[in-house]
Amino acid sequence: MIATLDDTKRSAIAMKLADMKVLQQLLIDNEQLFLQQSTDSEIRDRFRKMLEDDQKNMGILDTVIVQYGVRSQPEKTITQMVDTVKKLMHGSELNFYAKVFQHELLKHQQVMSGLTIHKAAQKVGADVMMAIGPLNTINFENRAHQEQLKGVLEVLGVRELTGQDADQGIWGRVQDAMAALSGAFGSAVTQTSDKSDMNIQDLIRMDHSKVNTLFTQLLATNDSQKIQEYFGQIYKDLLVHSIAEEKVVYPTVRPFYGDKDTQELYDEQAELRVLLDQAKAINVSSPQFKEKVREIMDAVGDHIRQEESTMFAAIRNNCSTEQTEQMATKFKSAKSEEQQKMAKESGMIK
Template sequence: MVSTLDDTKRMAIASKLADMKALQELLIKNDEKLLSAIDDPEIRERFQDMLRDDQNNLKVLNDVTVNYGVQSQVSETVQKMLDEVEKLMDGQELTLLDKVSQHELLKHKQTMSGILIHKAAQVVGADIEAAILPLNTVNFENRAHQEQLKGVIELVGVSQLTGKEAKQGLWARVQDAMMAATGAVGSMTGMNEDEMTIQNVLRMDHQKVNVLFMEILQSDDSQKIQEYFGQLYKDLFVHSKAEEETVYPTVRPFYGDDTQELYDEQAEARQLLDKIKSMNPGSAEFKDEIKKLQAAIMDHVRQEESTMFGAIRNNCSDDQQKQLATEFKAAKQKLQEEMAK
């Protein structure tokens, strides 16, 4: 019998993602505090840009967590560390130079956490790699921010130590390095989170589910099959319920009777999921049923992507498509949290 997924590797990655979200929230607070403490117009402009990037990166982290499909809480150790750093950033014990230096260290920690999650995903499962792909945005922008902060540390530090402005040679070199890192962002990441429409979000879910099907059918390890099916079960359940709460009611007025067909297909898929859940993952019958489920889901996906997506584009404005994406993601997150309880 396939039990409810409780895989320690996936939970460990979920915990790390929760830590990254908590740290990202602190980075935003620090951006705002440093912005208010700095008079230099060029440095202020850079912190304004970093604040905008960090706010968007928090949205990306939220999306990655929802797409990943496993919810966790920030670890006690990390929360304690963040509380201590926030207290220092609020207080008078640190100089402005110290605070900028502390901010750069946090950026480094965030960058390394994102890289670590990617490396772990390569070991744990291809579906995780697909789910966390947007994390590239956060990783590369944090790397670019580190280079900017090195230049800020030089300017603020020289001024604090000598009372004079730093020469611009090193600052120009830092700008070059930052531009190179920013170039990597453009080549390694997809669209900005604010540009994500409901079609983009649904397509990401579809791709992840397809990866899970392939992992199950290609594996002969019953433990790995159980692990992948556990994730597939949760992803399909949450995805279908969130669609039925947000997407299908929106499209019914212009998608007509085809909408009911989508409802019915998902109800049948959930019944098949429950049937497979009671089976032995090492049996040939298990994979036979998985193939039936895969065929049904892929047919459902083709209908959505070939006709429903077009109907949405033709009947909903860009803002409405983005708002529907936001509502869908919120519904998914709520359902995931309920399942975690």
Template sequence: MVTTIDDTKRMAIGERLADLRAFQSLIISNDQKLIDACPYEDVRERLQNMLSDDQKNLGIIDTVIVQYGIQSEPSAATKIFIPQFEKMMSGDEFTYYQKLIHHELMKHGQAMSGIMIHKAAQVVGADIEVAIGPLNTVNFEGRAHQEQLKGMLEQVGVREMTGQDAHQGLWARVQDAVAALSGVAGSITTQNTDKQDMNIQTLIRLDHEKVNTLFTEVGATKDPQKLQEYFGQIYKDLLAHAQAEEEVVYPKVRSFYGDDNTQELYNEQAQMKQMLDEIKAIDPANADGFRSKIKDLMDVVGDHIRQEEFTMFTAIDNNCTDEQKEQMATEFKAAKSKIQQEMSA
């Protein structure tokens, strides 16, 4: 019998993602504090642009966590640090320049955390790399913000000490670097999303890509521990995906996709859930038998994916506006997140 479907390394990455989200919310709060207290119009304008990026990036982090499939709480250290940092940034003990330094340090830590999550994903599993792909946008923009903040620190520091502006040579070079980095980040952002939510087809397709990667990982190993790890993620991902579709997507498409076509999707997912429970009861030490059952599941899921991507997606395009597709994505993501939290509990 499979006694657990959790994996320590995957849970650790889930906690780091929860930390990343908590710190992104802290950065947004601190952006606003710095804007409100800023005595310099040019610096305030740049901070306002950063705030817009950071709010968008919080949406991307939320999407990544839902695609990753493990809902975790931030670490104990993060829960201790955040209120202490907020208190420090709200007090009068530091000059504006000193507060800006701490904000730049926070940006640096956030960028490094995102990079480390990406590196850990490379070690743990290809499916994780697929799930966290949009995080690269946040990492690139965080690095761009760091460079911009360095230029802002130069100006603010000189102004506080002398009452005059710094010479513009280094500032101009910093701005050139920011423009180059932002161009790279912008291209990635465009490929993923320029909003806080992707449309519904993109979100569902990301789920499909991830589960197909997991099936590939199952096919490439006979190690019982790895088989259990990969199936554990398949089990959680498919159940959350199916339930969210049944709560949000299928009721909305039935009117134009048709009763018979929509019912077929429900029936396929019912079969899939039954197969998941059957596989969960098999000992992965019987590697060949375990993989054979997962191959049967893969065939059922493959047929289901093809129907959704080739016919349901077309029906959605033909009958829904961009705003309706984005709203459906928002509701799908929220439903999936709630389901994942309930599964974790």
């Protein structure tokens, strides 16, 4: 069987996430430019805060893409659009008002992309919903940014038409609108991570939760195509996770976790890879396949219990917050490199 199979729905979501990343960088570039071009201190302050949010959200988006585990390039039309907007933003064809207007449209596009991914994930699978969960934070903040940009546009538009300042009460209305949004969506958003610099325990725990969800989905269906798809994702996720841990986490924890316990984690993952390859060789329609999957699930469960109890405790007792966040960054980077390598080998990314 093909262990790295991606169905069309999962691949489509991966492409939409890649589109969002390209667009997120454009939003950041625009806001950096606006800070240079704006002469109004209050407007600059709003763009400065917006820029801080968008830079943080780029980190969250990177985490979502790595956690999702399916790689794609952005659509060609999106990259062409980004190139066109960049030229307009750096050129003299548009005045400041028109540039901010285009920026608000880009924010709207980003909001709709995020919401579309969220709705599509509900149809594709619980593991996808779990992987893209932090995207809710980006969706909410982009929607709040839209309200702020409407306020900026009103101020700039009145100045352009009359040469006079608009009623500054507009900023109060913007804050009221943002408060209403927070009341509508805040409870859902705050349940997800709202920071880009998660610690290593957060990221490992997210991987564990996702793979357990995939096991549940696989064992609950008798559709051979779905079984193959779920196993393909389990296979890739566990392989990428184990490689990243062995490159980043285990060498870091060995001095204070101990040679014996650390080596046990290495050995467990080596055995898991053997079990995965054994399952890969079994026809998914055979009763033996699910028996092998249950064996893998049990082995993964034992491994998870050791990591989340004794290894996590050792990390908490021996590493500072900054060190656990740095480890998370390296872990995420190692996963990303391995995912891109797999995608190139499978022909998903040229």
